[in-house]
Amino acid sequence: MNPYLAQLHPYPFEKLAALKQGVTPPAALPHISLSIGEPKHPTPPFIQDALVKHLQGLSVYPSTKGLPELRVAIAAWLAQRFNIPTANIDAEQHILPVNGTREALFAFVQAVINSAAKPLVVMPNPFYQIYEGAALLAGAEPYYLNSDPANAYQAAFDSVPAEVWQRCQVLFICSPGNPTGLVLNQADHQKLLALAEQYDFIIASDECYTELYYDEAQPPVGLLQSAWQVGNRDFRRCVVFHSLSKRSNAPGLRSGFVAGDAQVLQQFLKYRTYHGCAMPVPTQYASIAAWQDEQHVRHNRVLYREKFTAVINVLQDVCQISLPPAGFYLWLPTSGQANGKIYGLADDTEFARQLFAQQNITVLPGSYLSRDSGGVNPGGGHVRIALVASLDECVTAAQRIKLFINSLTQ
Numbered sequence: 001m002n003p004y005l006a007q008l009h010p011y012p013f014e015k016l017a018a019l020k021q022g023v024t025p026p027a028a029l030p031h032i033s034l035s036i037g038e039p040k041h042p043t044p045p046f047i048q049d050a051l052v053k054h055l056q057g058l059s060v061y062p063s064t065k066g067l068p069e070l071r072v073a074i075a076a077w078l079a080q081r082f083n084i085p086t087a088n089i090d091a092e093q094h095i096l097p098v099n100g101t102r103e104a105l106f107a108f109v110q111a112v113i114n115s116a117a118k119p120l121v122v123m124p125n126p127f128y129q130i131y132e133g134a135a136l137l138a139g140a141e142p143y144y145l146n147s148d149p150a151n152a153y154q155a156a157f158d159s160v161p162a163e164v165w166q167r168c169q170v171l172f173i174c175s176p177g178n179p180t181g182l183v184l185n186q187a188d189h190q191k192l193l194a195l196a197e198q199y200d201f202i203i204a205s206d207e208c209y210t211e212l213y214y215d216e217a218q219p220p221v222g223l224l225q226s227a228w229q230v231g232n233r234d235f236r237r238c239v240v241f242h243s244l245s246k247r248s249n250a251p252g253l254r255s256g257f258v259a260g261d262a263q264v265l266q267q268f269l270k271y272r273t274y275h276g277c278a279m280p281v282p283t284q285y286a287s288i289a290a291w292q293d294e295q296h297v298r299h300n301r302v303l304y305r306e307k308f309t310a311v312i313n314v315l316q317d318v319c320q321i322s323l324p325p326a327g328f329y330l331w332l333p334t335s336g337q338a339n340g341k342i343y344g345l346a347d348d349t350e351f352a353r354q355l356f357a358q359q360n361i362t363v364l365p366g367s368y369l370s371r372d373s374g375g376v377n378p379g380g381g382h383v384r385i386a387l388v389a390s391l392d393e394c395v396t397a398a399q400r401i402k403l404f405i406n407s408l409t410q
Helices: 003-007 012-020 045-053 055-059 068-081 101-112 129-137 162-167 186-199 223-229 262-275 281-291 295-315 348-359 391-408
Strands: 095-098 120-125 141-148 168-174 202-206 238-243 256-260 329-333 335-338 341-344 382-386
Touching: 003 129, 012 348, 045 055, 045 281, 055 281, 068 095, 068 256, 068 281, 095 101, 095 262, 101 129, 101 168, 101 202, 101 238, 101 256, 101 262, 120 129, 120 162, 129 141, 162 168, 162 186, 168 186, 186 202, 186 223, 223 238, 223 256, 256 262, 295 391, 341 391, 348 382, 348 391
Parallel strands: 120 141, 120 168, 168 202, 202 238
Antiparallel strands: 095 256, 238 256, 329 382, 335 341
16 A cells, blocks of 8 residues: 555544534534535536537547637636736646646646655645645645734745755645635735745645635736736746636536646646546536636625625624635634623634534534644634525524524623
């Protein structure tokens, strides 16, 4: 067996299942799950129609590189969304369709890591656990960048020692962030681009939440956009990951793309040709339809805004809560002070367990999404609340969470 398998941590939801084991919540209260970031809004019918219309494509092997029409549609979307001249995004060189960002993030690290060089993969902390697992199984060592609650959960890139950057082969960033909702700006990107140039590492930017934002006039900035602005016109050392799961409420479609540095993607394509992960033709046609339509995405944002507004209105009197810049998560401190009163439990796992026991609501302890680093677990004392349920369910959940917090308030 691969010896690196022994280094993998249990997945957060395995820990959550163990935490809830033996707890019997009130039978009179219907269960509301707010723990998993799985969109529940309906997949737009036109995407389903495109999938069904092209079912005859099941009779042929798809190419790893994908249909030219799909890559052209993705290139056009990237150019329009991130204000990059269309001529500067080459659908032949800069785009590679993938079966969702999870699969691609993992495979990408396997393709680019040189394990003989004692590599580091630098990642935010808390983080999406695929980053860590991909690093470990590629023979690399994870290096965790703790988020700072006092600085809007930004990671302290400036505090990273030079010897870490010298060993870094891949830097993961996630903007908008999971679970914090943090959005990196152009200045953040430019700082990291300069470091990547100085120390010769790849920036892997997970941007799968980039279309879930709240100010229509200020969409989150993308890494390729920032690279273009500073004159990095070939996106050197930049690779971005996008998905239709959150944008188009199509997590089961397993469709996304990787874009950026043509030389890196050429080698990643070579890896994927052996990996055997080509996207089915019907999925590709459904994806073309999705990337070419913005109306359903704007409507999606409206639905999330309604839920955030309603939930925050219920909870703002009893806990520290604010609208995140983007995403669909609330990163809620489990203890603190609100309206002059002390509330909550410092132990996020106990907060989640008691909330389930008393109100039949499942949320995810923040410590399950992070690692001890520098003497702290930066996810501790928080829970991640995914506002993926219906508006009515989210409001009901907020009312029950308020009752629970009031029961803990001094």
